[in-house]
Amino acid sequence: MTASTPRLQGVLSPVLTPFNADYTPDADRFIRHCRWLLDQEVGLAIFGTNSEANSMSVAEKRKLFDALLEAGLPAARMMPGTGCCAIPDSVELTKRAVQAGAGGVLMLPPFYYKGVSDEGLYRNFATIIDQVADDRLRVYLYHIPPVSSTPIPRAVVARLLKSYPGIVAGMKDSGGDWNHTKAMIEEFGPQGFDVFAGSENFLLADLRAGGPGCITATANVNPTAIMRLYKTWKQADADQQQKDLDATRAAFAQFPLIPAMKAAIAWKTGRQDWVHVRPPLVDLNAEQQQVLQAALDKVGFTMPNAGQLA
DSSP states (O other), X not given: OOTTSOOOOEEEEOOOOOBOXXXXXXHHHHHHHHHHHHXXXXXXXXXXXXXXXXXXXXXXXXXHHHHHHHTTOOGGGBOOBOOOXXXXXXXXHHHHHHHHTOSOEEEOOOOSSOSOOHHHHHHHHHXXXXXXXXXXXXXXXXXXXXXXXXXXXXXXXXXXXXHSTTXXXXXXXXXXXXXXXXXXXXXXXXXXXXXXESSGGGHHHHHHTTOOEEEOGGGGTOHHHHHHHHHHTTSTTHHHHHHHXXXXXXXXXXXXXXXXXXXXXXXXXXXXXXGOOOTTSOOOOHHHHHHHHHHHHHTTOOOTTGGGGO
Protein backbone atom coordinates (compact mmCIF):
# COMPACT_ATOMS: atom_id res chain seq x y z
CA MET A 1 0.00 0.00 0.00
CA THR A 2 1.25 3.44 -0.90
CA ALA A 3 0.01 6.97 -0.42
CA SER A 4 -1.63 6.71 -3.85
CA THR A 5 -3.62 3.57 -2.97
CA PRO A 6 -7.35 4.38 -3.32
CA ARG A 7 -9.19 4.65 -0.01
CA LEU A 8 -11.73 1.96 0.69
CA GLN A 9 -15.22 2.95 -0.39
CA GLY A 10 -18.52 1.27 -1.15
CA VAL A 11 -19.88 -1.88 0.47
CA LEU A 12 -17.76 -4.14 2.67
CA SER A 13 -18.75 -7.34 4.39
CA PRO A 14 -17.59 -8.51 7.82
CA VAL A 15 -16.93 -11.92 6.29
CA LEU A 16 -18.52 -14.95 7.93
CA THR A 17 -15.99 -17.53 9.07
CA PRO A 18 -16.95 -21.08 8.08
CA PHE A 19 -16.32 -23.64 10.82
CA ASN A 20 -16.14 -27.40 10.67
CA ALA A 21 -18.13 -29.62 13.01
CA ASP A 22 -15.22 -29.55 15.47
CA TYR A 23 -15.27 -25.72 15.41
CA THR A 24 -12.00 -25.38 13.51
CA PRO A 25 -12.00 -22.72 10.75
CA ASP A 26 -12.36 -24.03 7.20
CA ALA A 27 -9.85 -22.04 5.15
CA ASP A 28 -11.01 -23.44 1.79
CA ARG A 29 -14.61 -22.31 2.27
CA PHE A 30 -13.39 -19.01 3.69
CA ILE A 31 -11.39 -18.35 0.52
CA ARG A 32 -14.35 -19.31 -1.69
CA HIS A 33 -16.69 -17.04 0.25
CA CYS A 34 -14.27 -14.11 0.02
CA ARG A 35 -13.77 -14.67 -3.70
CA TRP A 36 -17.55 -14.77 -4.22
CA LEU A 37 -17.93 -11.47 -2.37
CA LEU A 38 -15.19 -9.86 -4.45
CA ASP A 39 -16.98 -11.07 -7.59
CA GLN A 40 -20.00 -9.07 -6.33
CA GLU A 41 -17.66 -6.05 -5.89
CA VAL A 42 -17.92 -6.21 -2.10
CA GLY A 43 -14.84 -5.50 0.02
CA LEU A 44 -13.65 -7.83 2.75
CA ALA A 45 -13.88 -6.65 6.37
CA ILE A 46 -12.52 -9.98 7.58
CA PHE A 47 -12.43 -10.64 11.34
CA GLY A 48 -15.33 -8.34 12.13
CA THR A 49 -18.17 -8.98 14.53
CA ASN A 50 -20.03 -11.29 12.17
CA SER A 51 -16.81 -13.19 11.50
CA GLU A 52 -16.99 -14.39 15.13
CA ALA A 53 -13.54 -12.83 15.38
CA ASN A 54 -13.64 -12.39 19.13
CA SER A 55 -14.13 -16.16 19.46
CA MET A 56 -10.92 -16.75 17.49
CA SER A 57 -7.26 -16.63 18.45
CA VAL A 58 -4.66 -14.35 16.92
CA ALA A 59 -2.97 -17.42 15.40
CA GLU A 60 -6.20 -18.54 13.75
CA LYS A 61 -6.79 -15.10 12.25
CA ARG A 62 -3.25 -14.86 10.94
CA LYS A 63 -3.54 -18.29 9.35
CA LEU A 64 -6.78 -17.39 7.57
CA PHE A 65 -5.41 -14.03 6.45
CA ASP A 66 -2.29 -15.69 5.05
CA ALA A 67 -4.49 -18.24 3.25
CA LEU A 68 -6.33 -15.42 1.47
CA LEU A 69 -3.06 -13.83 0.42
CA GLU A 70 -1.63 -17.13 -0.79
CA ALA A 71 -4.82 -17.65 -2.83
CA GLY A 72 -4.13 -14.36 -4.61
CA LEU A 73 -6.95 -12.29 -3.18
CA PRO A 74 -6.12 -8.55 -3.20
CA ALA A 75 -5.10 -7.19 0.19
CA ALA A 76 -6.01 -3.67 -0.93
CA ARG A 77 -9.69 -4.73 -0.87
CA MET A 78 -9.44 -5.94 2.73
CA MET A 79 -10.10 -4.21 6.05
CA PRO A 80 -9.14 -6.79 8.68
CA GLY A 81 -10.47 -6.36 12.19
CA THR A 82 -7.42 -5.94 14.41
CA GLY A 83 -8.79 -4.39 17.61
CA CYS A 84 -8.33 -6.65 20.63
CA CYS A 85 -8.49 -6.16 24.39
CA ALA A 86 -4.73 -6.79 24.62
CA ILE A 87 -2.57 -4.15 22.94
CA PRO A 88 0.14 -6.64 21.84
CA ASP A 89 -2.49 -8.69 19.98
CA SER A 90 -3.79 -5.56 18.23
CA VAL A 91 -0.25 -4.55 17.29
CA GLU A 92 0.60 -7.99 15.91
CA LEU A 93 -2.50 -8.23 13.74
CA THR A 94 -2.23 -4.62 12.58
CA LYS A 95 1.43 -4.94 11.60
CA ARG A 96 0.65 -8.05 9.56
CA ALA A 97 -2.21 -6.30 7.78
CA VAL A 98 -0.10 -3.25 6.92
CA GLN A 99 2.84 -5.35 5.74
CA ALA A 100 0.49 -7.26 3.43
CA GLY A 101 -0.89 -4.05 1.91
CA ALA A 102 -4.38 -4.11 3.42
CA GLY A 103 -6.51 -1.14 2.49
CA GLY A 104 -7.11 -0.42 6.16
CA VAL A 105 -7.80 -2.04 9.51
CA LEU A 106 -11.02 -1.94 11.51
CA MET A 107 -10.19 -1.39 15.17
CA LEU A 108 -12.48 -2.09 18.09
CA PRO A 109 -11.83 -0.25 21.34
CA PRO A 110 -10.69 -2.44 24.27
CA PHE A 111 -14.10 -3.60 25.41
CA TYR A 112 -13.67 -5.73 28.53
CA TYR A 113 -13.34 -2.91 31.08
CA LYS A 114 -16.38 -0.66 31.20
CA GLY A 115 -16.60 3.04 31.91
CA VAL A 116 -13.06 3.74 30.75
CA SER A 117 -12.09 7.38 30.31
CA ASP A 118 -11.52 9.24 27.07
CA GLU A 119 -7.86 9.41 28.06
CA GLY A 120 -7.71 5.63 28.37
CA LEU A 121 -9.30 5.09 24.97
CA TYR A 122 -6.99 7.61 23.34
CA ARG A 123 -3.91 5.99 24.88
CA ASN A 124 -5.04 2.57 23.66
CA PHE A 125 -5.36 3.62 20.02
CA ALA A 126 -2.32 5.89 20.17
CA THR A 127 -0.12 3.15 21.62
CA ILE A 128 -1.11 0.73 18.85
CA ILE A 129 -0.45 3.32 16.14
CA ASP A 130 2.89 4.28 17.67
CA GLN A 131 4.03 0.67 17.99
CA VAL A 132 2.99 -0.23 14.45
CA ALA A 133 4.94 2.86 13.36
CA ASP A 134 4.09 2.70 9.66
CA ASP A 135 2.80 5.61 7.58
CA ARG A 136 0.91 3.15 5.39
CA LEU A 137 -1.44 2.35 8.28
CA ARG A 138 -5.09 3.37 7.82
CA VAL A 139 -7.20 2.94 10.96
CA TYR A 140 -11.00 2.77 10.84
CA LEU A 141 -12.40 3.07 14.36
CA TYR A 142 -15.16 0.60 15.19
CA HIS A 143 -17.98 2.26 17.14
CA ILE A 144 -20.42 -0.46 18.22
CA PRO A 145 -21.64 0.41 21.73
CA PRO A 146 -24.71 -1.91 21.60
CA VAL A 147 -22.25 -4.83 21.60
CA SER A 148 -19.01 -3.51 23.08
CA SER A 149 -20.59 -1.19 25.68
CA THR A 150 -17.55 0.98 24.93
CA PRO A 151 -18.41 3.92 22.66
CA ILE A 152 -15.75 5.98 20.93
CA PRO A 153 -16.66 9.59 21.80
CA ARG A 154 -16.26 12.48 19.39
CA ALA A 155 -13.61 14.03 21.61
CA VAL A 156 -11.45 10.92 21.20
CA VAL A 157 -11.96 10.96 17.43
CA ALA A 158 -11.00 14.64 17.25
CA ARG A 159 -7.84 14.10 19.31
CA LEU A 160 -6.76 11.07 17.25
CA LEU A 161 -7.32 12.97 14.00
CA LYS A 162 -5.17 15.81 15.28
CA SER A 163 -2.40 13.47 16.43
CA TYR A 164 -2.46 11.07 13.47
CA PRO A 165 -3.79 12.85 10.38
CA GLY A 166 -4.01 10.53 7.40
CA ILE A 167 -3.54 7.43 9.55
CA VAL A 168 -6.86 7.68 11.38
CA ALA A 169 -8.94 7.33 8.24
CA GLY A 170 -12.52 6.75 9.29
CA MET A 171 -15.08 4.85 11.31
CA LYS A 172 -17.65 2.10 11.10
CA ASP A 173 -20.62 3.46 13.04
CA SER A 174 -22.68 0.51 14.25
CA GLY A 175 -24.41 2.42 17.00
CA GLY A 176 -27.77 2.15 15.23
CA ASP A 177 -28.40 5.89 15.60
CA TRP A 178 -28.46 7.65 12.24
CA ASN A 179 -28.30 11.08 13.89
CA HIS A 180 -24.95 10.12 15.44
CA THR A 181 -23.61 8.88 12.09
CA LYS A 182 -24.77 12.04 10.35
CA ALA A 183 -23.15 14.23 13.00
CA MET A 184 -19.85 12.36 12.62
CA ILE A 185 -19.93 12.86 8.84
CA GLU A 186 -20.67 16.56 9.23
CA GLU A 187 -18.00 17.15 11.87
CA PHE A 188 -15.15 14.98 10.63
CA GLY A 189 -15.91 14.31 6.96
CA PRO A 190 -14.29 17.61 5.85
CA GLN A 191 -11.05 16.35 7.49
CA GLY A 192 -11.00 13.27 5.25
CA PHE A 193 -12.55 10.99 7.88
CA ASP A 194 -14.80 8.43 6.15
CA VAL A 195 -17.81 7.37 8.22
CA PHE A 196 -19.25 4.06 7.02
CA ALA A 197 -22.77 3.16 8.09
CA GLY A 198 -22.78 -0.07 10.08
CA SER A 199 -25.81 -1.48 8.28
CA GLU A 200 -27.34 -1.28 4.82
CA ASN A 201 -30.42 0.13 6.57
CA PHE A 202 -28.54 3.46 6.52
CA LEU A 203 -26.73 3.05 3.19
CA LEU A 204 -28.82 5.52 1.22
CA ALA A 205 -28.77 8.07 4.03
CA ASP A 206 -25.00 7.70 4.39
CA LEU A 207 -24.40 8.29 0.69
CA ARG A 208 -26.76 11.28 0.57
CA ALA A 209 -24.92 12.80 3.53
CA GLY A 210 -21.56 12.44 1.81
CA GLY A 211 -20.47 9.18 3.44
CA PRO A 212 -18.49 6.41 1.70
CA GLY A 213 -20.96 3.51 1.99
CA CYS A 214 -21.53 0.76 4.54
CA ILE A 215 -19.83 -2.16 6.25
CA THR A 216 -22.71 -4.53 6.81
CA ALA A 217 -23.31 -8.09 7.96
CA THR A 218 -25.87 -9.03 5.36
CA ALA A 219 -23.53 -8.18 2.51
CA ASN A 220 -22.45 -11.77 3.25
CA VAL A 221 -25.72 -13.03 1.80
CA ASN A 222 -27.34 -10.14 -0.11
CA PRO A 223 -24.36 -8.44 -1.80
CA THR A 224 -25.87 -7.97 -5.26
CA ALA A 225 -28.84 -5.89 -4.13
CA ILE A 226 -26.82 -3.85 -1.66
CA MET A 227 -24.19 -3.05 -4.30
CA ARG A 228 -26.90 -2.10 -6.76
CA LEU A 229 -28.12 0.63 -4.41
CA TYR A 230 -24.55 1.83 -3.84
CA LYS A 231 -24.08 2.17 -7.60
CA THR A 232 -27.46 3.68 -8.42
CA TRP A 233 -28.33 5.72 -5.32
CA LYS A 234 -28.96 8.84 -7.37
CA GLN A 235 -31.62 7.15 -9.49
CA ALA A 236 -35.36 7.57 -9.02
CA ASP A 237 -35.92 4.12 -7.52
CA ALA A 238 -33.30 4.49 -4.77
CA ASP A 239 -35.86 4.83 -1.98
CA GLN A 240 -37.65 1.69 -3.12
CA GLN A 241 -34.34 -0.16 -3.30
CA GLN A 242 -33.66 0.90 0.28
CA LYS A 243 -37.07 -0.39 1.39
CA ASP A 244 -36.36 -3.73 -0.28
CA LEU A 245 -33.01 -3.99 1.47
CA ASP A 246 -34.68 -3.17 4.78
CA ALA A 247 -37.25 -5.95 4.23
CA THR A 248 -34.54 -8.55 3.59
CA ARG A 249 -32.58 -7.39 6.61
CA ALA A 250 -35.71 -7.66 8.76
CA ALA A 251 -36.25 -11.25 7.64
CA PHE A 252 -32.79 -12.16 8.91
CA ALA A 253 -33.14 -10.08 12.07
CA GLN A 254 -35.92 -12.33 13.41
CA PHE A 255 -33.08 -14.52 14.67
CA PRO A 256 -29.52 -14.02 15.90
CA LEU A 257 -27.90 -12.65 12.78
CA ILE A 258 -24.78 -14.82 12.46
CA PRO A 259 -26.56 -18.20 12.74
CA ALA A 260 -29.31 -16.91 10.46
CA MET A 261 -26.90 -15.90 7.69
CA LYS A 262 -25.04 -19.18 7.95
CA ALA A 263 -28.35 -21.07 7.76
CA ALA A 264 -29.26 -19.14 4.61
CA ILE A 265 -25.95 -20.03 2.96
CA ALA A 266 -26.42 -23.69 3.92
CA TRP A 267 -29.90 -23.57 2.37
CA LYS A 268 -28.82 -21.92 -0.87
CA THR A 269 -25.65 -23.98 -1.34
CA GLY A 270 -26.87 -27.33 -0.05
CA ARG A 271 -23.85 -27.54 2.27
CA GLN A 272 -25.14 -28.11 5.76
CA ASP A 273 -21.71 -27.59 7.31
CA TRP A 274 -22.24 -23.86 6.73
CA VAL A 275 -24.59 -23.81 9.76
CA HIS A 276 -21.76 -24.28 12.26
CA VAL A 277 -21.08 -21.40 14.64
CA ARG A 278 -18.50 -21.42 17.42
CA PRO A 279 -19.81 -21.43 21.01
CA PRO A 280 -21.17 -19.54 22.79
CA LEU A 281 -23.30 -19.03 19.65
CA VAL A 282 -25.66 -21.83 18.61
CA ASP A 283 -27.05 -22.68 15.19
CA LEU A 284 -30.72 -22.32 14.27
CA ASN A 285 -32.89 -25.37 14.88
CA ALA A 286 -34.95 -26.96 12.10
CA GLU A 287 -38.10 -25.01 12.93
CA GLN A 288 -36.23 -21.71 12.97
CA GLN A 289 -34.63 -22.53 9.64
CA GLN A 290 -38.05 -23.15 8.11
CA VAL A 291 -39.40 -19.86 9.43
CA LEU A 292 -36.34 -18.03 8.07
CA GLN A 293 -36.62 -19.63 4.65
CA ALA A 294 -40.31 -18.73 4.40
CA ALA A 295 -39.59 -15.12 5.35
CA LEU A 296 -36.76 -14.89 2.81
CA ASP A 297 -38.92 -16.42 0.09
CA LYS A 298 -41.59 -13.82 0.85
CA VAL A 299 -39.17 -10.95 0.17
CA GLY A 300 -37.75 -12.58 -2.97
CA PHE A 301 -34.33 -13.31 -1.52
CA THR A 302 -31.75 -14.83 -3.87
CA MET A 303 -28.01 -15.55 -3.74
CA PRO A 304 -26.69 -15.38 -7.33
CA ASN A 305 -24.00 -17.97 -8.07
CA ALA A 306 -24.23 -19.38 -4.56
CA GLY A 307 -22.89 -22.64 -5.95
CA GLN A 308 -19.43 -21.07 -5.82
CA LEU A 309 -19.62 -21.36 -2.02
CA ALA A 310 -20.41 -25.09 -2.00
